[in-house]
Amino acid sequence: MSLNLSAIAMLIFGCVVLYGGLVYFIYRALKSKKK
Amino acid sequence: MILISEKREHWNSRFAFIMAAVGSAVGLGNIWRFPYMCYKHGGGAFFIPFFIAIFTLGIPLMILEFTLGHWSRGGAPKAFAKIGRKWEWLGWWPLLVEFITVIYYSVVMAWCFNYMIYSLDLRWGSNSESFFISDFLGLTNIPEVLGSIRLPVVLGLLCIWLLIYLIIRKGVKNIGKVVLITVPLPTILLVILAVRGLTLPGAMAGVSYYLTPDFSKLLNAEIWLAAYAQVLWSFSLAGGIMITYASFLPKKSDINNNAIITCLADAGTSFFAGFAVFSVIGYLAYSTGVGVNEVVAVGPELAFVAYPTAVALLPFAAAFFGVIFFVALLTFGIDSAFSMVEPLPVGITDKWKVNKQKVTGIVCLIGFLAGLIYTTGSGLHWLNITDNFIATYGLALIALFECVIVGYMFNIRKLRKHANDVSEVKIGRWWEILIKYVNPVILISLFVMFTYENITKGYEGYSTFALLIGGMVLALVAFLLSFVFMKVKGEETL
Numbered sequence: 001m002s003l004n005l006s007a008i009a010m011l012i013f014g015c016v017v018l019y020g021g022l023v024y025f026i027y028r029a030l031k032s033k034k035k
Numbered sequence: 036m037i038l039i040s041e042k043r044e045h046w047n048s049r050f051a052f053i054m055a056a057v058g059s060a061v062g063l064g065n066i067w068r069f070p071y072m073c074y075k076h077g078g079g080a081f082f083i084p085f086f087i088a089i090f091t092l093g094i095p096l097m098i099l100e101f102t103l104g105h106w107s108r109g110g111a112p113k114a115f116a117k118i119g120r121k122w123e124w125l126g127w128w129p130l131l132v133e134f135i136t137v138i139y140y141s142v143v144m145a146w147c148f149n150y151m152i153y154s155l156d157l158r159w160g161s162n163s164e165s166f167f168i169s170d171f172l173g174l175t176n177i178p179e180v181l182g183s184i185r186l187p188v189v190l191g192l193l194c195i196w197l198l199i200y201l202i203i204r205k206g207v208k209n210i211g212k213v214v215l216i217t218v219p220l221p222t223i224l225l226v227i228l229a230v231r232g233l234t235l236p237g238a239m240a241g242v243s244y245y246l247t248p249d250f251s252k253l254l255n256a257e258i259w260l261a262a263y264a265q266v267l268w269s270f271s272l273a274g275g276i277m278i279t280y281a282s283f284l285p286k287k288s289d290i291n292n293n294a295i296i297t298c299l300a301d302a303g304t305s306f307f308a309g310f311a312v313f314s315v316i317g318y319l320a321y322s323t324g325v326g327v328n329e330v331v332a333v334g335p336e337l338a339f340v341a342y343p344t345a346v347a348l349l350p351f352a353a354a355f356f357g358v359i360f361f362v363a364l365l366t367f368g369i370d371s372a373f374s375m376v377e378p379l380p381v382g383i384t385d386k387w388k389v390n391k392q393k394v395t396g397i398v399c400l401i402g403f404l405a406g407l408i409y410t411t412g413s414g415l416h417w418l419n420i421t422d423n424f425i426a427t428y429g430l431a432l433i434a435l436f437e438c439v440i441v442g443y444m445f446n447i448r449k450l451r452k453h454a455n456d457v458s459e460v461k462i463g464r465w466w467e468i469l470i471k472y473v474n475p476v477i478l479i480s481l482f483v484m485f486t487y488e489n490i491t492k493g494y495e496g497y498s499t500f501a502l503l504i505g506g507m508v509l510a511l512v513a514f515l516l517s518f519v520f521m522k523v524k525g526e527e528t529l
Contacts (some may be wrong), residue, residue, distance in 0.1 A: 002239055007246035010079025016307050017086050022299040025460070029049075029292050032459040 043108055044206050045285050051211030052288075052484065053296055056280055058218040058370030060271045060301035063143065065339075066225075066367060069265060069305035070312045073245055076261050077252030077358075082306075084253070084262035089302055092477060096434060097277060097294035098462060099441060102454040104281030104292055110382040111275035112520065114282070116370050118445045127517035129275035130379045132429040135509055136274075137375035138402050139418045140407040141199070143335065144372060145191030146162035147364045150339060154346070155359030163343040171339075173412040178420065178501040182412015189410050197405040201372045203380070204395045207283045210373070217366045222304065224363035225311050231356055232314030235349075241317020244327045245309045256261040259483050264478050268426060270301055273434035279378040291458040312337065319345040335415070338364060376402065386525035398418040416497065417505045423494055426507030427485050429513070435478040442471035 004012070046052040073081045107114035112126030149171070153159060159166035168174045175182040232238055252258050271277060277297075282288065314325075320327045321343060338360075346357040380394040383512050409418050418504040441447055447467050455461045494502060 002481055004247060005247050007079060007243050008414055010246045010248050014079070014082050017082075018299055018303040018306055022296065022303055025292055025295045025299065028460060029289060029296065032047075032289060032292075 042131055042494050044208060044283060046207055046283050046449075047211040049288065050291070051214065052280065052284060053293055053300075054214040054218045054419050055207070055210055055370070056271075056277060056293070056297040057216045057300045057304075059276050059374030060269065060297060060371075061218070061221075061304045061367055062269075062271075062371030063140075063364060063368050064269055065301065065305040066308045066312065066364065067334050067337045069269065070245055070309035071264050071331065071337070073309060074313070074331055076258040077249040078244065079246045080248035080250050080252055081262065082248075083260065084259045085265060085302070087307050088259075088262040088452045089268040089298055091469055092263055092474055093270050093272070093298045093302075095466055096267075096272045096296050096437070097270060097472065098291055098454060098466065099437065099450070099470060100272065100277035101281040101284075101290045101294050102450045103441070104278035105284050105451060105457070106453045107278075107282065109282050109385045110378055111278045112382045115386045115440070116521075117338055118440065121365050122440055122444065123521040124517040125433070125440060126275065126278075127382065127520040128436075128514060129273055129429075129433045130382050130512040131516055131520075132425055132433065133274040133276065133375040134379050134398070134402065135421065135425050135513055137372055138405045139409050140368070140375065141195045141402065141422055142188065142192055142406050142414060142418065144195045144365060144368045145188050146335070146339060147368065147411070148191035148194060150343070151342060151358055151361035151365060154343075154361055155354055157347050157353060157357060159175075159343045159347070161347065163347070164340045167335075167339045167343075169452075172415055174415055175412040177395045178395045178413045178497060178505065179417035182410075182415060182453075184407065185410050185412070188414070189407065192403060192406050192410060195369075195372065196399050198369065199376055199402075200396060200399040202369075202373045203254075204392045206391065207280070210377070214370060217370050221246070221366040224366070225304070225308060227359060228356065228363065229307065229311040229314065232311050232318065235314060235318035235321075237319075237321020238314035239317065240320060241313035241315070241327055242310060244317070244331070245313035257484075260477075260481055264427075264431070264481055266302075267430055267434060267481075269305060271371065273379040273430045273437060274375065275382070279381050280374070282381075284313070286499075287457055289458045289460065290454045291460040291462055295460065312342075315342060315345045319348065322348045365523060379463055382520075388526045414430040416501070418427040419495060419504035420497060420501055421509060423489075424510050425513070428482070429510055431481045431485065435475060435482065438470050438478065442467075442475070446463055447471065 036238055073079070107117045110126065111129055112123050115126035116123035171185070173182055173185055204209060235522040267269050267273065317327055319330045323330065330341060342360060343357065346353050346360065349356060376398060379398050380391055383389060384391045408414065441450065447470060451462060451466055
């Protein structure tokens with residue numbers, strides 16, 4: 001059994017919001033540290 | 036006597052602080068509660084209210100608590116005393132609530148400790164439910180019948196409290212070193228468990244249950260309140276922990292960004308844990324030939340019944356994955372456990388300038404002794420009752436008071452200015468609006484919902500006597516004690 005399309009969409013949505021957000025704010029933290 | 040200044044210890048680094056804050060937030064609930072909440076409330080559709088709750092309640096409250104700690108340079112009692120002398124009790128209340136919480140939380144960790152050892156020979160055999168309820172807990176039918184003290188649980192509890200004492204006795208510098216191991220390690224173990232789980236037959240059926248959205252549920256108010264409640268409990272908010280941790284930050288610290296990173300890391304762990312849990316649930320359903328909805332479990336039932344059953348069915352290295360699972364739970368839990376204890380000695384030391392190591396020792400000893408009630412045959416009943424009243428009601432009420440007092444009894448703009456002055460990521464007026472208007476409404480709704488449910492449905496069929504003793508009286512004692520702590524004169528440095 002594979003994942004249906006709506007489940008894949010929610011998977012992508014979750015990853016983008018949580019991990020995308022996390023990576024972005026860690027990047028901001030590192031950038032401000034360099035400054 | 037008023038002391039003009041004192042040297043306050045600092046975290047070793049910003050990284051250590053974030054690790055400690057994330058470690059505190061990420062606990063057993065991330066593994067055994069969040070995936071189930073998704074399953075129960077519309078699968079992937081739950082992400083929508085959950086993410087909105089993160090950005091409207093979680094992050095604003097986290098910023099508020101970090102700012103309070105950093106601005107006051109003290110634990111929660113000192114922070115609220117600085118807002119106004121008469122509000123000091125609001126600083127003690129969450130500390131006492133968290134201390135009561137850790138008393139039973141440490142017992143659950145003692146169970147994990149025992150199960151880590153039992154995993155070596157898969158001692159639960161083919162009937163993990165009977166093993167857990169009868170052989171391990173010796174569970175009595177009702178809470179009023181105490182039953183006997185379970186020696187393995189007592190020994191596990193002793194080990195947990197010793198560990199907590201050893202970690203926190205030397206303050207945040209030591210905590211900063213410990214979390215460098217206890218935060219990444221369980222995350223790595225979770226990745227191993229998820230990879231193993233996802234490669235098992237039937238795993239995708241479980242994951243599908245976890246992720247497939249039912250958007251019609253979004254029209255139900257219950258799902259929104261459940262998402263807000265999940266954020267409140269999962270982020271270690273309203274417990275005085277984040278205020279205490281932030282009080283040890285150096286003067287120039289990016290409070291706002293630290294708060295956002297902490298919240299997203301905690302939520303990210305919960306999200307990922309869903310794959311580790313539901314893949315194994317899917318495998319369990321596949322192996323036993325039943326539907327996923329028949330084996331899905333939450334809380335202790337998931338950790339000590341469903342997961343061990345699935346582990347016993349693994350084709351190879353079952354003991355290895357059993358040990359990994361319980362080590363992950365232990366290491367996820369230990370950061371939360373010591374973070375729940377630490378604010379109380381810090382609050383006492385801040386106020387009365389006593390020896391922190393001694394206070395920590397006494398607090399840990401009291402925690403261990405009080406926890407013995409939960410090691411009896413009726414322990415699981417009392418644990419359920421205390422958790423319902425202390426964690427559910429207590430945290431929602433404290434968060435509500437925090438928002439109201441900071442929003443209406445204090446110049447909240449001053450706190451926003453403080454946060455923005457030291458942070459690279461700036462917050463706007465939206466933060467004030469959320470703290471003053473939006474979050475109080477949400478928190479009152481949560482409180483009303485809990486109260487309505489408890490009145491109309493009762494709680495798990497327990498007697499009024501048990502609910503009074505194990506829940507309401509304890510909650511009331513914590514509330515009243517916070518005023519006693521406020522009234523006793525100390526040597527303050529406001």
